[in-house]
Amino acid sequence: MRLTALWSDGLMALSPIREGAELSAGTVEKRLRELTAICIALTAERDLHRLLELILTKARELTLADAGSLYLIEEDETTGESRLRFMLAQNDTVPLPDMESIVLPLDESSIAGYVAKTGRSVRLSDVYYASERYPFRFNPRLDMALGYRTYSVLAVPMRTPAGDIIGVLQLINRKTAPGPIPDVLRVEAHVVSFSYEDEEMVRALASQAAAAIENNRLLESIRRLFESFIRAAVLAVEQRDPATKGHSVRVAELSVGLARSLAGVTFGRWAGVVFTADQLREIRYAAILHDFGKIGVREPVLVKAEKLYAHELDLIRARFALAEYAVQCEALRRKLEHVLAHGVGHHTAAFAELDRWAAEQTERLAAYLRVVEALNRPSVVDQDPNVDLLEAIARLRFPTPAGAEQALLTPREVYRLSIPRGSLDDEERREIESHAAKSYEFLRQIAWTKELRRVPEFAYAHHEKLDGSGYPRGLRGDEIPLQVRIITIADIYDALVASDRPYKPAVPPGEALAILEEEARDGRLDADLVRVFRDTGVWRRTLGWGPGMASGE
Known part of the structure; x- marks a missing residue:
């Protein structure tokens, strides 16, 4: 609700006071200033609980009410019927029990229900002796439980500028002086009735409060819409790459956890850094959306589990099978030559030698194929020494049925099998790395609020490294914001420990x-943040999380 609209509601409610009430001009001006200050405070508060606390506190301050309560109308999720939900209570004189579970029917059997149902204010000098014209009767059970005595009551509807009643503001026992009632056994000696001017002032405040609550609910609904x-x-990303399901949510959990941990740290460059709620939300959104650009990467590259695509490995296996067939054919050819040269009766020893030769060649091919299959599986560390065998294997030739010679491995296959880390060749890696820029271009299209305006920037830089070896821009040192350094550590850690990646073991x-x-020692990650991540146990936050498990944010 705009400030001007709230201000006009206040003037409309106060206009009868100015015309007919016996208040000095100074008192009216003071109350207008107080109302304006309250209006500004209400529009600035975005947390609903703090907003309700502020509304009730200011209403009691304006009227010197010893106690008060606030109710909001809600819809029963089961029946669809409207009801009154008790939201909070305050009392200067006696401590109150937990009453948050109280729900009242939206009818005229209670004071709050009557006000909410009819839209009329109620102002009583002694609630125990309310006029018979009211359909409600006061329930004294809470007074008896607290050892308290309720006398004067003022209850007003909380009406939005559109005329909808969303709740009730109820004040109890207008005091003659600020502070707790000094003698709870003689409450009547310190309590007076709420005046007509009090009622008008509280009605003005209630209208402003209703508008502020309505705005708060609207903002919350927008936030829920954006969260959805x-x-x-x-x-959408996870459906294209099911192997990474849950990764983005886990990275967000770890990132927010690391950011929060800095407040209690006493060592390193970032000791004592405190992020606001908005800044934590900014980190969380950037972490959740950091990989959205992968939706623009070709699916075969995105889900590539091994260095060779399945059809490429099948082709190599077929080639090795053909080479084994060639060995058997060669053995048979030599046997035939032996028989033709020496006759049928002198072949036993020669045939046995040829069988041993064929078996050795076949086993050699099988061993080479096992090396190829082992090298095809990606690693997170530098490749094993078997890569040296690739050149030797690639030099081997075998005769094809057409009479030509065929290499066991092509140069492109050798190149891919020689990939030192991961499963991607240079071209594929560049395509995968383009997801950071694609994420940035997508996130730039969103009309972020001022508090969240750096989400695209943070998501864009999550693969940058302090030594300039990262991508896509090769940022260095202080060019990389703290928030990005945090997300980078969380992203790398989760990618390493994830058990749902087909292209690497956890x-x-x-x-x-x-x-x-x-x-960190090599200067690529922030050493202070890595230490905080380890020493404060942030890394434990996602232990045991299965794919798709969400955080409690």
Whole structure:
């Protein structure tokens, strides 16, 4: 609700006071200033609980009410019927029990229900002796439980500018002086009735409060809508790459956890850094959406589990099978030559030697194929020594049925099998790396609020490294914001320990932390943040999470 609209509601409610009430001009001006200050405070508060606390506190301050309560109208999810939900209570004189579970029917059997149902205010000097014209009767059970005595009551509807009643503001026992009632056994000596001017002032405040609550609910509904959009965006990526299901949510959990941990840290460059709620939300959104650009990467590249595509490995296996067939054919040819040269009766020893030769060649081919299959599986560390055999295997030739010679491995196959880390060749890696820029271009299209305006920037840079070896821009050192450094550590750690990646085995948490520390020593990751991540146990936050498990944010 705009401030001007709230201000006009206040003037409309106060206009009868100015015309007919016996208040000095100074008192009216003071109350207008108080109302304006309250209006500004209400429009600035975005947390619903703090907003309701502020509304009730200010209403009691304006009227010197000893106690008060606030109710909001809600819809029963089961029946669809409207009801009154008790939201909070305050009392200067006696401590109150937990009453958050109280729900009242939206009818005229209670004071709050009557006000909400009819839209009329109620102002009583002694609630125990309310006029017979009212359909409600006061329930004294709470007074008896607290050892308290309710006398004067003022209850007003909380009406939006559109005329909808969304709740009730109820004040109890207008005091003659600020502070707790000094003698709870003689409450009547310190309490007076709420005046007509009090009622008009509270009605003005209630209208402003209703508008503020309505705005708060609208903002919350927009936030929920955006959260659902984010979930849909992440789902779209995960459906293209099911192996990474849950990765984005886990990275967000780890990132927010690491950001929060800095507040209690006493060592390193980032000791004592405190992020606001908006800044934490900004980190969370950037972490959740950091991989959205993968939706623009070709699916075969995105889900590539091994260095060779399945059809390429099948082709190599067929080639090795053909080479084995060629060995058997060669053995048979030599046997035939022996028989033709020496006759049928002198072949036993020669045939046995040829069979041994064929078996050795066949086993040699099988061993080479096992090397190829082993090298085809990606690794997160530098490749094993078997890669040296590739050149030797590639030099081997076998005769085809057409009489030509065929190499066991092509140069392109050797190139791909020689990939030192991961499963992607240079071209494929560049395509995968383009997801950071694609994420940025997508996120730039969203009309982010001022508090979240850096989400695209943070998502864009999550693969940058302090030594400039990252991508896509090769940022260095202080060019990389703290928030990005946090997301980068969370992203790398989760990618290492994830058990749902078909192209690599999960790395144990201890080994993953050691890899982070090595990266920090080599100047690629922030060493202080890696230490906080390890020492404060942030890495434990996602232990046991299955694919798709969401955080409690």
